[in-house]
Amino acid sequence: MNAFAAIDRRALALHLAVIAVLFVLQFVLPAYHHGIMARILVLAVFAMGYNLLFGYTGLLSLGHAMFFSAGLYGAGLSVYHLDWSVPAAFGAGLAGGLVLSAAVGFLALRTTGVAFLIVTMMFGQVAYLFTLYFTDWTRGEEGLTLPQAARVLGPLDLTDPTTRYFAALVLFTIALFVTLALVRAPFGRVLVAIRENEERTRMLGYDTFRNKLGATIASGVICAASGAAYVLLFGYFGSSFAAVQYSILPLLWVLVGGAATTLGPLLGTILMFYLVDLSNDLLNSRFPDWDVSYLGIVGVALVLLILFFPKGLLGSVRDRWVRWLP
């Protein structure tokens, strides 16, 4: 009992320290990185939602762009076409993610393994095509920009960089502690059990389908929260966010940071974001006429990571040094 309490205190302290560092960064970072960090915090929420299903439950989905987009379009369209307030639009985004993940989960969870990956990817593509098909409302690839006047929350102007950073940090904090609570609760332990040995879990009396559906819905809603916040804070939404790249990105972020760790998604998102950013600059300055892609450097970095940190950075840290890391 005491051992358990001690683990929880250490984990809690670590998470609070991370939040504190992110809070202080706001006052330290130069404007450019400040803007990037706000974006990273919102996208890390996307990665955390993905991690709940992929890392903890062991279900590899390649369609999570649809849950992000459910939030993105749910919030974006209700502001753009219906003039909804920011909280109402955010709620619409969450509701979109809830309904979509329940429906997709109900159907896709009849499959497992590679079939699950393909089915989720196809649902994701359907969602992407929907955003193109209803171009009268969505403007397809070109997308829509939310007017600045619509992006206010009471007295707060969400287009102001400082407000935006804090709003992103609040969302991130909530998502982080919700994830931490979920994976510590009996529900989260059952999800890990399903990942490790589903048949055994079923023969311990757990309805594995219902638990997996619960995980899909929780994951979908968290990803939708990220999408809804993204459009409300940064003001733009278009079909590219629903494309398959946005299903692969959270997988990369989680793999880099460490699957089934609560802080891995944040670390992975930061690293990948800056890796892409910096390698782009580096390549363009060193080899101005070569016209090479940053993807090469990203690829090399990923190969190195898989070689030396197969469980992602925090996953390997947990295995080797810090066993109590949640």
Place this chain on the structure above:
Amino acid sequence: MTALVETRGLSRRFGGLQAVDGVDFTLPEGEIRAIIGPNGAGKTTFVGMICGRVAPSSGSILFDGADITSMPADRRVMVGIAYTFQITSIFANLTVEENVTLAAMRRHVGRAGQRYSAAELQDASLSALERVDLQNYASKTAGNLAYGHQRLLEVAMGLALEPRLLVLDEPTQGLSDTEIEGFIELVRDIGREATVLLIEHNMPVVMALAETITVMDRGRIIAEGTPEAIRADRAVQEAYLGAPADG
């Protein structure tokens, strides 16, 4: 004694193979029952249907008088049927204690959705581990245990479910002689509180434990009786040896 498990005309066909063929079977509460029979006799399929892992092609299953034929496996665990796998099935990457806690947790949550404290849960887990003498391994990773200990861990998971019926599918397979001795004691101990249904090939184990033996061959029950009666049964000897023993 009333029947805890009863099957009526229970059958299962896999394509052209009639694995279990119209089995009528009764297991009174509190008994230790062994099912024996040659390989392919349909033993695992039969208990698989009782546990809900295999759906019957026809026939019905009653547990404590209630029809559970179409009840999903996870619900059957909740009414008191626990199963240990023929091929050891544990959570290899989790600790020994977490393995048992997952079982105890279900049992405690299942009781009308009651809340339980972390301390109660740990007590339940550790006492299950103590019964199989694994309490000193609680914080070890389950996959690193010796094979015999992994089998015991699986039994502990079954015990943590506090079942009314514990189904053991070839539990002593791969155990050493000394481990088997301890295992016989353990099952006897379990038999004082729960009904035990045991599939077993090791005849000394069967003779030491079973109050009644059911013999299956080609999907049917060919004999049933006390260990002494079964030992002397001609049909049983033929099923195992293919010829009369005194021939």
